[in-house]
Amino acid sequence: MTALTVGAKGPQRVAVLGAGIIGLACAWRLARAGHRVTVLDPSARTGATYAAAGMIAPASEAAFGQDALLAAGLASARLWPTFAADLTHDTGRPIELTxxxxxxxxxxxxxxxxxxxxxxxxxxxxxxxxxxxxxxxxxxxxxxxxxxxxxxxxxxxAVDARKVASALEVALVEHGGTVLAVSGEPVVHEGTATGVRSLGERWATTSGVIDADVVVVAAGWRSPQMLSALDHAVPIxxxxxxxxxxxxxxxxxxxxxxxxxxxxxxxxxxxxxxxxxxxxxxxxxxxxxxxxxxxxxxxxxxxxxxxxxxxxxxxxxxxxxxxxxTSDNLPVVGPTCVDGLVLASGHGRDGILLAPLTAELVSAHIDGRPPPSGAETLAAQRLCTPKELT
Ligand SMILES: Cc1cc2nc3c(=O)[nH]c(=O)nc-3n(C[C@H](O)[C@H](O)[C@H](O)COP(=O)(O)OP(=O)(O)OC[C@H]3O[C@@H](n4cnc5c(N)ncnc54)[C@H](O)[C@@H]3O)c2cc1C
The missing domain is CATH 3.30.9.10 (D-Amino Acid Oxidase, subunit A, domain 2)
Structure with a gap:
């Protein structure tokens, strides 16, 4: 089992928007390290993860001119055996790489x-x-x-992505995390994310807001709708x-x-x-x-x-x-220009393949660890263009 611990800042309150494979992989990894994690998603089975074939196939997918995607895919494919073994360990449900x-x-x-x-x-x-x-x-x-x-x-x-998503949710709860069946949006105050606000009726607090030190937006193709606080567009x-x-x-x-x-x-x-x-x-x-x-x-x-x-x-x-x-087929992962607002989306055809690497990038950022090499090619700020130009 891979040992994980929280970084120098200590346990953070993390709210994750989206319970597809990306949101759940980040949430599980963070909860496992000792952070207090809440995931919000009104209907997880409506996401891309539910459809995915589950191929962990960086070489098949390798297209000419997409070396950064190939490098990220190969790095993530190397992480998959440990990711699957840890998930199996945490849940008792065998996650098999076919x-x-x-x-x-x-x-x-x-x-x-x-x-x-x-x-x-x-x-x-x-x-x-x-x-x-x-x-x-x-x-x-x-x-x-x-x-x-x-x-x-x-x-x-290949993996069965539905089984992986369901095991991730079980493992997250095992590590003290919470999954709420509501949609949400980030709350941003003076350039800093301070929590998430419910957009639905069922909610855990009377104010409709959960305070958080970090908000991770992992809402698949809907992620840009949650990023109005940024002063640039995110073209997913x-x-x-x-x-x-x-x-x-x-x-x-x-x-x-x-x-x-x-x-x-x-x-x-x-x-x-x-x-x-x-x-x-x-x-x-x-x-x-x-x-x-x-x-x-x-x-x-x-x-x-x-x-x-x-x-x-x-x-x-x-x-x-x-x-x-995304337009360059690379995901958009990491901190944004709003403090405490982290983006993990834009995985296109490769979200199952790239889930372990994405979880590693997001948790490294939150724990203040150096990111794995090559992270800059996936950085959330690389696609930013001024709003008036889009
Ligand atoms: C047909 C098909 C086949 C595929 N095959 C493969 C494959 O073989 N290998 C591979 O690597 N990838 C594959 N993919 C790609 C992969 O499925 C995606 O890249 C991946 O699932 C993206 O995961 P995600 O968590 O970012 O998004 P999603 O799985 O779409 O999850 C996003 C979640 O966010 C939730 N959400 C939306 N708005 C809000 C809100 N306001 N608040 C809270 N939650 C919200 C949604 O309900 C949804 O559950 C395939 C995709 C498709 C469609």
Missing amino acids: PCATMLVALDADDDNALTRHVRHLHRRGCTAERLTSRAARRLEAGLTPRLAGAVLLHET RPLKGQILRLRSSPGALGHTVRGTVRGREVYVVPRPDGEVVVGATSEDVGEDLRVTAGAVHDLLHDAIELLPELAEATLVESTARLRPA
């Missing part, structure tokens, strides 16, 4: 060339990526389509993702499989209990939570193109949620 490697597959020569470029990109950055012939890929994953042109094997894992926007859950036989699939079908990216993530997650769309359409017939059709079509036997699986669930996205 040991299913990722297989990136190509269905034609163009996609295969793109895989070659991706492998070169990863090798130059010190990542392991193993090129496979189509025959070798099908030996490892028998259900893959015979139309395969080539594949790449990456040593990545909703990015819609639609995703499906199927039921197959446990062990029928051994790898996360990712590919491109008719120009659309698709992934298939197996869980040990036979759940298979198929995702996901990426739609810049604002605050729209509809599951559309076209998206369900395309996701099923594309997944079955890669793994034909999935046609026999049971369709269990279709979900749409909004990712908190």
Whole structure:
């Protein structure tokens, strides 16, 4: 178990807005170190965390020109085994990192060339990526389509994000933290955050305000709505993702499989209990939570193109949620220009991957410890532009 202690300032009263994976990971980590933590969220299952496939996949996600995101992702992936072990220890609920490697597959020569470029990109950055012939890929994953042109094997894992979020809440309460089912907003007085105010009816104090030394805004894509006290805008926007859950036989699939079908990216993530997650769309359409017939059709079509036997699986669930996205795909984590107001949002497609690193950055700031290296690329102040220019 990782030992944690409060910093020189002693135990702080911390209020966290948002009980998605980011708010809960920060809250748990702080409560574990001895801080007095209260989390507010009116409806945690409506957040992006509830939809996430749970891939801990920095190398799969590595896009050209996004080295800072890759570095943060690799750093956070290294923290995940201890994060999961500590969570298991605190709750008695096993949080398993599914040991299913990722297989990136190509269905034609163009996609295969793109895989070659991706492998070169990863090798130059010190990542392991193993090129496979189509025959070798099908030996490892028998259900893959015979139309395969080539594949790449990456040593990545996945978690069940819903189980992690629910375990984080249990662990937080074990460490004396509180979760309130109300929405809130920061209270700022003369440039300093002094607590949070309830926006709902059920509340713990008659004044509707909980005093806090530090307020952490981790409200996903809604975070900018809580930052009116800042003298600059924080450009986090909703990015819609639609995703499906199927039921197959446990062990029928051994790898996360990712590919491109008719120009659309698709992934298939197996869980040990036979759940298979198929995702996901990426739609810049604002605050729209509809599951559309076209998206369900395309996701099923594309997944079955890669793994034909999935046609026999049971369709269990279709979900749409909004990712908190930023223009440079990097999250926004750390202190703001308001004393005591900390931001932890903008994790886009990678919030599950980046949760342990985010919790470490936020707790290091609150405890006055030096942040892990590379923290400046994620710093909350980097995206700030004067309000009148946005
Ligand atoms: C389809 C899909 C698939 C994904 N797959 C992956 C994946 O495989 N791997 C990966 O790393 N990432 C993945 N992601 C991204 C990941 O889910 C997000 O980056 C992550 O969940 C963001 O977590 P969060 O806690 O910041 O936000 P959320 O989970 O959205 O939580 C924010 C919370 O804030 C609450 N809130 C809002 N307003 C208030 C208020 N005023 N007061 C209090 N609370 C408030 C909301 O109710 C919500 O519960 C996926 C996302 C989607 C949509």
